[in-house]
C-alpha cells in the first residue's frame with residue numbers, strides 16, 4: 538500500500554512536471570537573438586564504422602570533444618550578436634568577425650562537412666572511386682583519378698602544421714589546395730576559394746592516436762573511407 542501510494546505520488550508529480558515543461562516549451566518567449574543556436578550534428582555512422590582506417594577512439598574524441606568544443610565556443614562567440622547568420626554566411630563574410638568566430642565557425646563548418654564525406658570502407662576497396670560528372674571532371678582536370686589522388690595527398694602532406702586539404706569547384710573548374718587552421722575555401726580571407734567537394738582534416742587530433750606522426754599513412758587510409766556519393770552530390774552529379 539505504502540509503495541503504491543508512493544508510486545501514485547511520483548506519477549502525479551511527473552505529470553505535473555511534464556505539463557509545466559510543455560507550457561514552458563509552448564509559451565516561452567522566443568529565444569533572444571544570438572542565443573546558442575549551433576548544435577553538434579550526429580555522426581552519420583557508428584564511431585566504430587571506419588575501422589581500421591580511422592579508429593574508434595579517434596572518432597569518439599574528434600567528434601564528441603573537438604567538434605563539440607568548436608560548437609560550444611562558436612555559440613559563446615556569437616552570444617552578443619543581434620542576429621546570427623547561417624554558418625555558410627558567417628564563413629563567406631568571416632573578415633567582419635572576431636578570431637573566435639573564424640576559428641570556431643570554421644571548425645564547426647569543416648567538421649560537419651567532413652563527417653558526411655566519410656563512410657565505412659566498401660567491400661571492394663578498388664571500387665571506391667568517384668562516378669558520373671565528378672569522375673569525368675577529375676579525369677579532365679587532373680589526367681586520371683590516380684593523378685588526382687597524388688595531387689590531393691601532396692596538398693594534405695605539405696600543409697604545415699594544422700589545417701585542411703580540399704577539392705573545390707570554382708567557376709565550374711576543379712582545384713586542389715589547402716587551408717591553415719580551421720579556415721575553409723568559403724571564407725573571404727582564404728587564398729583557396731570555391732565550393733568544397735572533398736575535405737580532409739590534417740590536424741594531428743584527426744590521426745595521432747592511431748598513426749602518431751605518420752600523416753602520409755593516414756592520408757593513404759583516407760581513400761578507403763571517402764564517401765564519393767556525397768562528394769558527387771556536392772559537385773552536382775545528377
Ligand code: MN3
Nearest residue numbers: 603738740743
Ligand atoms: Mn578536426
